[in-house]
Amino acid sequence: MTTAPQTNPPPREPVPRWTDAARWTDASRQNPRAGRIGRALVYLSLVAASLVVLLPLVVVFLTSLKTSGEVADGGALSLPGDWLNFGNYATAFSDGKMLTAFGNTAFILLFSITGTVIIGSMTAYAIDRFHFRAKKLVMALFLIATLVPGVTTQVATFQVVNSFGLFDSRWAPILLYMGTDIVSIYIFLQFVRGIPISLDEAARLDGANSFTVYRKVILPLLKPAIATVVIIKGITVYNDFYIPFLYMPSQELGTISTALFRFKGPFGAHWENISAGAILVILPTLAIFLFLQRYIYNGFAQGATK
Numbered sequence: 001m002t003t004a005p006q007t008n009p010p011p012r013e014p015v016p017r018w019t020d021a022a023r024w025t026d027a028s029r030q031n032p033r034a035g036r037i038g039r040a041l042v043y044l045s046l047v048a049a050s051l052v053v054l055l056p057l058v059v060v061f062l063t064s065l066k067t068s069g070e071v072a073d074g075g076a077l078s079l080p081g082d083w084l085n086f087g088n089y090a091t092a093f094s095d096g097k098m099l100t101a102f103g104n105t106a107f108i109l110l111f112s113i114t115g116t117v118i119i120g121s122m123t124a125y126a127i128d129r130f131h132f133r134a135k136k137l138v139m140a141l142f143l144i145a146t147l148v149p150g151v152t153t154q155v156a157t158f159q160v161v162n163s164f165g166l167f168d169s170r171w172a173p174i175l176l177y178m179g180t181d182i183v184s185i186y187i188f189l190q191f192v193r194g195i196p197i198s199l200d201e202a203a204r205l206d207g208a209n210s211f212t213v214y215r216k217v218i219l220p221l222l223k224p225a226i227a228t229v230v231i232i233k234g235i236t237v238y239n240d241f242y243i244p245f246l247y248m249p250s251q252e253l254g255t256i257s258t259a260l261f262r263f264k265g266p267f268g269a270h271w272e273n274i275s276a277g278a279i280l281v282i283l284p285t286l287a288i289f290l291f292l293q294r295y296i297y298n299g300f301a302q303g304a305t306k
Contacts, residue, residue, distance in 0.1 A: 060275045095262070096273070108177070121214075127185075166247075187228055244257060
């Protein structure tokens with residue numbers, strides 16, 4: 001009995017890679033000139049984006065070192081006559097009451113961020129873990145609230161704040177920042193949905209109630225979400241001008257954004273002092289960003305994959 005001769009199977013063709021990066025890599029290998037042009041375009045776009053971001057900062061820094069005459073006679077990119085002219089910084093710090101402004105901003109930041117984290121995480125926990133009849137209605141109202149421009153409700157909001165006796169106090173912006181942040185609820189909700197319900201059930205078997213489950217199980221697992229909310233909310237509160245300007249008109253209650261506005265007079269603006277104050281305001285945020293950039297990117301990346 002003879003057996004049929006065995007033949008080797010034909011070699012399989014390589015599986016094509018259909019990602020954009022793979023296609024660009026294969027094309028660049030086949031056509032080196034096209035690859036060089038593509039890399040050049042990428043670098044040019046990065047350089048152009050860097051110039052768009054850095055050019056205003058360079059103009060502000062150069063203006064902060066100029067005198068009022070140099071600002072009036074020279075251009076935006078003209079160099080200052082004295083690179084050690086730090087008198088504008090001293091004027092901005094003293095006349096603009098920047099130390100008081102930093103204190104008021106830190107006070108508002110502390111209570112606003114703490115309240116936002118507590119309210120947002122509790123709301124997300126209640127929406128995801130509890131079942132009630134108006135659950136879909138609550139979610140729909142949250143969605144509608146994000147679509148309504150805040151300016152359209154400022155008259156009613158001002159009347160409510162004034163009726164509480166909070167006008168011209170630091171608690172007015174704190175209350176508004178804590179009660180109008182719907183985005184943080186959605187961020188916490190995405191992370192809470194990724195926590196297994198079996199952890200809640202195990203804690204309840206040990207006798208934990210709903211608040212204990214939230215405090216000892218849910219909240220410790222929300223550290224990436226808390227970092228993301230703290231960064232987003234902190235930047236928003238730190239840079240906001242409208243709410244402090246409208247609800248805290250007194251100079252002793254000025255924040256860093258409204259303190260710079262004092263150098264804008266009815267007959268012109270002292271741009272050299274405003275630029276120096278802007279640099280003083282930028283430095284803390286720049287230092288915090290450089291220190292926390294790893295947490296910023298990780299928080300956004302984890303929130304996007306939930």
